[in-house]
Amino acid sequence: MNTTESLYEELRQSLKDHQISNNETLIEQHSHDESYHHPSAPDLIVFPESTADVEAVVKIANAYDKPVVPYGLGTSLEGHIIPYDHGITIDFSQMDRVLEVRENDFLVKVQPGVTRSQLNKELKKYGLFFSVDPGADATLGGMAATNASGTTSVKYGVMRDQVRDLEIVLADGEVIHTGNLAQKSSSGYNLNSLFVGSEGTLGCITELTLRVYGIPEHVTAARASFPTVDDAVEAVVSILQAGVPIARVELVDEPSMKQANLFSETHYKEQPTLFLEFHGNEPGLKHDVEFTQEIVQDHQCEEIYFEDDNAARNQLWEARHNLAHAFVHGHPGKKLMVTDVCVPISELAGAIKHAREKVNELALNGGIVGHVGDGNYHILLMMDMEDPEELNKSEQLNEQIVEYALARGGTCTGEHGVGIGKMKYQEKEHGSALHVMEKIKRALDPNGRFNPYKLVHQREENE
Ligand SMILES: Cc1cc2nc3c(=O)[nH]c(=O)nc-3n(C[C@H](O)[C@H](O)[C@H](O)COP(=O)(O)OP(=O)(O)OC[C@H]3O[C@@H](n4cnc5c(N)ncnc54)[C@H](O)[C@@H]3O)c2cc1C
DSSP states (O other), X not given: OOHHHHHHHHHHHHSXXXXXXXXXXXXXXXXXXXXXXXXXXXXXXXXXXXXXXXXXXXXXXHHTTOOEEEESSSOOSXXXXXXXXXXXXXXXXXXXXXEEEEGGGTEEEXXXXXXXXXXXXXXXXXXXXXXXXXXXXXXXXXXXXXXXOXXXXXXXXXXXXXXXXXXXXXXXXXXXXXXXXSXXXXXXXXXXXXXXXXXXXXXXXXXXXXXXXXXXXXXXXXXXXXXXXXXXXXXXHHHHHTTOOOSEEEEEOHHHHHHHHHHHTOOOOSSOEEEEEEEEOHHHHHHHHHHHHHHHHHTTOOEEEEEOSHHHHHHHHHHHHTHHHHHHHHSTTOEEEEOOOBXXXXXXXXXXHHHHHHHHHTTOOEEEEEEGGGTEEEEEEEEOTTOHXXXXXXXXXXXXXXXXXXXXXXBSXXXXXXXXXXXXXXXXXXXXXXXXXXXXXXXXXXXXXXXXXXXXXXXXXXX
């Protein structure tokens, strides 16, 4: 019996047969994410149904010196879930229960495999919603592990702002809670913040307590078209500087509008566009909308179109959320690379201008979209993996975009995370603080058990 076979047998002592798999199709599915990063297969996949199952798997992985990669839905974009050292992938899809809705506390307790749309469907019954909405219908465990954000973060904050408590299985199999149910706390180090964004490198999240919000009384969405991307970005800066409590403000450039129309069968004007949304009560909303209209007109807005009814609003946001898929669909056989820098808002217009110049200089085919209210924007590039020149130029572009952002006090990743793809920028971005992160990793996971070769740590043989 080889090691993988005996590992399989050992896992069968703690889990049911249907919870362990080496099925070829499943192994292939768990060997890659949605990006261009090279795949690598796990030896086995396990599907825990409880915290006790996760504890058992981690202890067995320790006994067999096998790495463990936590897996939500595999929608990450920087190779986060690719098991470069093989071992066990823990797929959380069977831990998918909404455990408790504390409507008076605006809190919800969930298992990590619950997806954001599943949660929102449940919360709707209580007049509540969960605010963070990355483009993919990701799991809440994966979203916490990457500190995900989305179109509404300009108003409600990112994943880190929503987490009150996490249950974590640590590398030695111990189970801890990182927070509590209170609205605020000055007690001890902030472990919620440490584990949010840790990308499965410090432990497995087995339960989350999250903040939720009342569904706003009124919602209005709008599409505003501009002659240039610069005009659109400058309008956003003015809206934010004027203190308009905008709930969503997204930039979609001309090539991306074309792609959105093709994929979503919409007929939106193919010009640089802002997708906007306002939440509030009727009089407040009316004031915000009028004020915004005045501001965008000062920035050469050519047309602003309001979507008040539910169906049109959903179509608008679906078109926005589907943009990455629209690019993938429009370029069969190619792989997606998405840049993800975030800069201080005063640097945003310059950053996007620089990005467009670099895309043109390198003669690449890319669309620019962004959560511009946060200073976060993406270039969506479709790469032919068989074309070394195109690959090289895309890498070059990514690097130039990151360098530009870092030189202006920004970050190499606003929301997608480090994974394998952004490791090379960590020293430059964090300096000696990276060594503190490495020490934290070694203290919590001395054998490099969790998600090796990601974020900070290279797993050495028999370390
Ligand atoms: C079309 C598209 C659009 C996207 N748009 C956005 C966007 O707007 N904003 C954004 O932030 N991201 C976006 N993303 C990236 C991705 O959706 C997010 O990073 C998301 O949070 C990943 O969730 P997941 O459930 O797929 O996790 P996975 O990809 O499975 O895992 C992500 C990371 O979390 C770790 N992990 C997963 N579950 C656990 C757990 N229970 N315990 C510990 N660690 C765990 C994994 O080890 C891995 O490091 C987009 C991706 C796509 C494909």
